[in-house]
Structure formats: C-alpha cells, structure tokens
Amino acid sequence: MKVIKSSREIREWSRTQQQKGSSIGFVPTMGFLHKGHLSLVQKARALSDKVIVSIFINPTQFAPNEDLDNYPIDLEGDLEKCRAENVDVVFIPHKNEMYSDFHQTYVINQEIGQLLCGQTRPTHFRGVTTIVAKLFNLIDPDFAVFGQKDAQQSIIIKNMVRDLSYRTQIIIEPIVREEDGLAMSSRNKYLSPRQRKNALVLSQCLKFAENEFKRTGRDINNLEKEIKNRIGETPDCKVDYVEFVNEASLTKKFVPGDKVLLALAVFVGSTRLIDNTVLTY
C-alpha cells in the first residue's frame, strides 16, 4: 500500500492507472476510520481495480466555533485498517497542499445546501463540495463511495456531479451502527459514558418513526412533535432539527410513493450527532 502526500503525485498515479485501463474507486474521509468508513472502502474494493482512500481533515467545512482543532486523529490505526482492506493508495495531503494562501474559489450548492444541517452550519457544505471537487479533479475516479449517514451530503454530492458534469459515479452505502443502534461516527469519541447512553435516543426515535409510519400511515406533523419531545426529555440532549423531507429535493412536498428522509441532528452535551432513515410516503 502506497502513502501519497502530494497532489502532483496522486494525479500522476491515478492517470497512470487509467492509462493501463484500471478503474479507480475512491473513498474520501477525514480519518479516524470506523466500520462505517470501512464499509465504503469494501464497496470501492468490490467495484474497482484500484482503491484510493483520502484522509484529510478539511478545514473549510468547519466553522470557527466547531471542532476542527480537536477532531480525532489516529493515522497509524487508519493505515493499518486500510492495509487490511487491500487499499492501494492512501492520500494524506498537508493542508497547504490543498489550500493556498490565496484560495478564493468554492463550489457551492445554492439550494439544498442551505437546508437541514446548512441552517446550523451555513458554510459546511461549501467546504465539502469544494474539497470533493478538488479531489475528483486530482484523482478522476470512476466510483466514489459516500455514506448514507451523511444523507444531505450524499444528495449534495450527487447534485454536484450532475450539475458540473463529473464523470464519477456516486455510490451511497447504508448506515453502519453499533450493536445498540448508535450510528457509527468519529465524533462518538467525544461522548462521556452517560452521553453515549443517552445518545441512543436518536436511533430509537428513528425506529419509533419507522414503526409508526407502517402502523398509522404518515402523520408527519405529529410524529415530528413526538420525536422532538422524546429527544427534549432525554438528559444531555438538545434538538438541532427533526425533519421529514422529500429525499430527492429535501423539500416538504410529497406524493404517495415518495421516499421520505427523516433526518435528525441532536446536540448530546456539546457533541452534535446526526442520524437518519428513509421511509416511504
């Protein structure tokens, strides 16, 4: 397994592989890899001749008050996990390799980038689309694999690929959960044992909504209220948002048969966790 740190080198490696006729699968990450990430790597491995994983804590997707400086790091552990998954290249650029002092060009989503997480984190998706566009321009992957955990990100990236005519096929893999239901996240590390327990309210509310949707149909307004109450009553927990939206448009417009994304963002202590499930209207 090769570790590459320079943009020039990753581009050259990637082009050389393509000239040999190899397909490239790509998994962009911020490191501190867990089983959720590894399921993406496995998918890329199954689809492609060569697999590149990037590890880059992308500063432009953090706001000044967020956890950029504390974001967990375990480079040795990450490399070991990648090796075990038969990754071909891990790309670990330095910040200066990705952003010059004069950086001023961004890729933005002008519509759904403003909704859900965009309301609390108004510059977050701008950072995500910008770094993913850069990585796509360097690597030109055939496939790029993202997690359904970041549902809004997945939709925004798919829109970016369509709108900017990238050739890369975007693959979305299901959420991977701990045994007790908590969605895997590098940020789970921030939770105290008590918070960790209380954080189960997210997945429990999703389960509850899935059952209610089947049982009573689609009284979204009541369900939304009920879920907000449950979270509000859980110690350490504060609702950021609870939203039922059309999975394609992230709007509140549904017709029967539409996929409904139920997306939650909850502060557990000072840690902001997200989770979601997809229902059928």
Next chain:
Amino acid sequence: MKVIKSSREIREWSRTQQQKGSSIGFVPTMGFLHKGHLSLVQKARALSDKVIVSIFINPTQFAPNEDLDNYPIDLEGDLEKCRAENVDVVFIPHKNEMYSDFHQTYVINQEIGQLLCGQTRPTHFRGVTTIVAKLFNLIDPDFAVFGQKDAQQSIIIKNMVRDLSYRTQIIIEPIVREEDGLAMSSRNKYLSPRQRKNALVLSQCLKFAENEFKRTGRDINNLEKEIKNRIGETPDCKVDYVEFVNEASLTKKFVPGDKVLLALAVFVGSTRLIDNTVLTY
C-alpha cells in the same frame, strides 16, 4: 471536422483521444467568432494534437436585464472559420444539455469575482466559472486558451484552476484589435456607425495612459480622473469603471515592478464594452 452536441459524446471523444496519447487544446466561446477568437484557436492548434472549440451562449453568465436573447449568432460562419483553422471538434451543446431544471451547484470566486465587472455584473463570473468547470470536466483539456481582452475572467479562471486542482494549463492570448484600435468583440456588432466611431475612446485612453506612464511615471489617481473625463466628454459614452489595479490581486496595492492592469468598462449607447492594458508600476 466533427460537430458534437451531446455531453456524453464529447466526453467519450476526448477520453478516446487521450487514451491514444493525444493532447487536447480547448477554446471555449459563445460563438459569433472574430479574429480575437481565431487567435486563441491558432494558439490551441499550435500547442495540441487535437483542438476542441465550444460554442455555447451560457445563460448563467447573463443577468436578466442583459443581452442573452439578442446575443449575435452565426453558426454557419463559425463552423466555416473553425474548419479553416483545422479545428478537430466543435462542441455545440443545447442549453438543456448543460443545465438541468434542477441545476443548483455553482463554482464561485469569493474575492476578485466581486471587483471590477463583478460590481455591475454580480452573477457574471459565477456563470463563467461554472460553465468552464463543467466544460473542463467533460473535456479534461491539456490546454485551454482565453483572451486577455477579458482580463478579469482570465485571472479568475487561473485562480479556479489553482484552487480546484484542475490539471489544465491556462494560456492567455493578447487582445486583437481592429485597424483603428477598437478591441475585437462580438458585441461591437451592436454599435451604430456613430457609436462605433465614439467607441475608439477606449483604446485611445489606454494608449494615452501607456504614454503617460512612460513619460511621467505613475500618478494613477490623476490619470484615472483624466481618463474618466475623456470618456465622459465623448458622445454616447458613459463610464462603468476605470481602474488601475494590481494585475495579480486586482487590489490597489502596488510595489515598484508590479504589473498594473488598467481596465475600462464603458457603456457606448446601451452596449457595454471592456478593454484593458497592462503597465509596469
């Protein structure tokens, strides 16, 4: 010479050429080609194995009150000129081929995109960078050739390539002028004979500034006033802006030896013309 109208086909053509080891030179245009465009095509021809010219009147770079619906078209003439320059492919996508009804992703320059032309045309460069990014993603050219006439555009595109890690080398070719000095522009077609004559004030002011810069040094403030007066006194003409800026940053900060861009935008009747020259501070 091939005429291609579909995104899928231009991408395939381009990839096939690259797999054969051919380099690709690209000249994006809005058509109604004049000698300025053809100088770009000739440069691309000299640099590359294969040359692609795109002709697309890009709606996102026009504001609602601008000339999108009247923009001059001469497709037959354009194809003839491209044939004469040994162009390999002319890419003429339909609007729906480039923008879906759901288009929501844009490439923006957050700094110098707001200056000069960005003040009168706040969404213009967003449209330019978005379409150029799309075309780069479809064609993946080795070289792309732009005109110094659109000086701010050239700098913004160069920044985009650096900031988003495109591999394309950007080449800027000098302004091509009519015999009497008027910079070539598709929009010159809008001018009445009288306006055409009065429009010479742009190139005359640039000449004047070049001479004054050599003669008296760099009294930018006085020169700016003098040029604004000259334009203001010319019938049919109204200053949009007259600015001396650092060619690299488009700011007003100079140290001796810096390149100074003197950029003009002038309404001649209702036609907005731009022109520029580069001086040494």
